[in-house]
Amino acid sequence: ERRRRQGLRVVPEVARVLGTSLDVAEIFDQLAAAVRPVLDFDIMAASLIEPDGMKAWVHVADAGSAPEQADRLEDYSFTARAMSGESVLIRECESELDATYPADRKILEDGLRSFVAVPLIFGATVRGLFGFGKRQPGWFDENDREVVEEIAQHVVVAIQHQRLAEEQRRLAIAEGRAAQLEQRVQQLRGALSERYGFGQILGQAPSLREALARAAQVAPQETPVLLTGESGTGKELVAQAIHYASRRADGPCVAINCAALPEGLIESELFGHERGAFTGADKQKPGRFELAAGGTLFLDEVGELAASVQAKLLRVLQEREFQRVGGTATLKADFRLIVATNRNLTDAMARGQFREDLYYRLSVFSIHLPPLRERGDDVVLLAQEVVRRLGERMGKGEPGLSRDARDLLVTYPWPGNIRELQNAIERALIVSDGGLITAAQLGLTRKGLQSAEASYPGVPMPPAVTSQDAAAATLQELERHAITDALAKAKGNKTQAAGALGITRMRLYTKLKRLGLRSQ
Structure with missing residues (x-):
């Protein structure tokens, strides 16, 4: 009993040493020096259980250094006892260990004759082993086991504090990087807004200023916008200005010229396609509807859409959902639509070239851009x-x-x-x-x-x-x-x-x- 009490007197010193640093490995030598007068060990070691087995975390010995890689936990004969939370006291290694286990055999080859090992328990889970070894048999007893168990509890607390500090440092670094990225995003967003904003559209003609004023009014809304005007009057520039002045400015602004693609490709470009949907479709491809998610989709020359595509576009606008070409999965359509045309869609409707129901969907808010000659x-x-x-x-x-x-x-x-x-x-x-x-x-x-x-x-x-x-x-x-x-x-x-x-x-x-x- 007296020896047990003497051994436990070292625990406050252990706590003091462990409290001097948040890096336990860094002060492990000091811990060894504090414990040695009581246990007089030859080897002190701690290992943590990682997904791939045991990891040699720290290792202190009179001779030799830490192994490059610790033995796997299942390579010890006493694994089941340790994993159940039981401390292991081996008084005579040669008689109590089983040399058929690789880790046991290594202990014997290193000349250890006795050791005591206790599990490092985090919460209710064993996460590692902590122990002392001696090259003499019968060196450790039950009193020593109790002392090691007390020390192990303080080691667990120290490791938890270390991990918490490391996590806080990682979070601080991550938050710092996130703040830098957010600042960069804001700078880029400001640059984009400045570059594509209404203020960058030059001109003082009353007809232009009226058109831009209407565009600025509708920008904060989700309303579809129809831009009309001759080719080259700046319809895409106005569409970009509307996007960057809207609540979707953080999202993408995806543009497609409906007149630039043949009828056979425009549907795939808008809706996307699945692998094998048609000859040459060797992989899945997202369409513009998907790419514009959270942002704005700009359809230039919308008056050139084929009748079949017009019908499918109308359904997307009505149902707010679509399917890729050749696919069965239903995808949500989350974009603000801006369309432009240099054609007279009213005349196109009269000739049966443009759907009347689609026109009324698109022309909720129309803006006409004047030609340069005016x-x-x-x-x-x-x-x-x-x-x-x-x-x-x-x-x-x-x-x-x-x-x-x-x-x-x-x-x-x-x-x-x-x-x-x-x-x-x-x-x-x-x-x-x-x-x-x-x-x-x-x-x-x-x-x-x-x-x-x-x-x-x-x-x-x-x-x-x-x-x-x-x-x-x-x-x-x-x-x-x-x-x-x-x-x-x-x-x-x-x-x-x-x-x-x-x-x-x-x-x-x-x-x-x-x-x-x-x-x-």
Whole structure:
């Protein structure tokens, strides 16, 4: 009894040592030093049970070091006793162990003659073993077993504290990363909203501002939106602005041009398909309905949908569910729908080309975007922005627009709208020598001119050029005519002619030489 009491006196010191660090392995040597005066062991070891068996967690010995891998629990002859929560006292290893068990055989080979091992119990589950060994037989007794059981309880508490601290550190790291990701998402979301927001749509024409005001009104709602207008008027840009101003801004904005795909593929693109649904369908593919989940689906040129696809789209809008092509599973349709068309859907309905019931589903809120020719001075504002953006990308700087170019931009009918404007500016920048962009460099001709007198300001046509010739006039010819006319008006004064064309005098000489015009 006296020896038992003496042994238990070490427990407070064990608790103190274990309380000095949240890394038990780090202070295991100190623990060994505190316990050694009482147990005088040769080996002290602790192992934790992992899914793949026993893991050598820490190991202290007079000679030798921790094994790279601990023995599996089932390799001990006393496994059943330990797993039931029973402490194991072996007074004489040679007689009490079974060498047919690999772990028992290893103990004998290491020269241990006696040991005491107690289970590490977490809650009601055995999660490891903790024990002491001696190279002399009969070294440990029942009193020592009780002391080791007390120490083991403190080791369990220390390990639990360590794991809790590690989990808190992991959570803190995860929360920190999550906060960084959230901040990055907010930055990207802000950048997207700024890039695609209504404020990025240039123009002051009343018809455009009215259309954008209506778009801003409907953006927070789930209502389907029908965008109408000629090709190139910016319908997709407005659709993106609606998406990023909506409650679905965090979700995807998925766009598809219904006119760009043949009838045989459009259904698969919208609904997706299962593997083997048709020839070439070698794997399952999600459709745009699925990809747009939680966000917005933009169907451009919706008036080009085949009648069979129109009927299926109507059902999706009514039932809010769909099936992949070749599939039987019913999927939920969770997207906000925005459609666009450059066709008159009312006329299409009258001709039986567009379903009336689908039209009324789509046209709950219609927004018409005006063509560029009806937006007045907006065309110059847009052209300046395109010059700035493309000029920077093409390494041309920001050359600006000459007066004749501005006049031409305002009077040209722009059948291709903003898309045609962008093409004209890019074409002008390619041939530009770095000065102001001229009307001739824009390379614009109006089909159906009735006479040479109907030419655009700043791009005079020679008397011999007919309306048909004007439509086919090349950029070089237009440039030649513009320079010739400027020189004529300036009575041969190169400086004045260059100023009228928006270029330098030396650049005018270069053009005269390149075009084969006399410089005198």
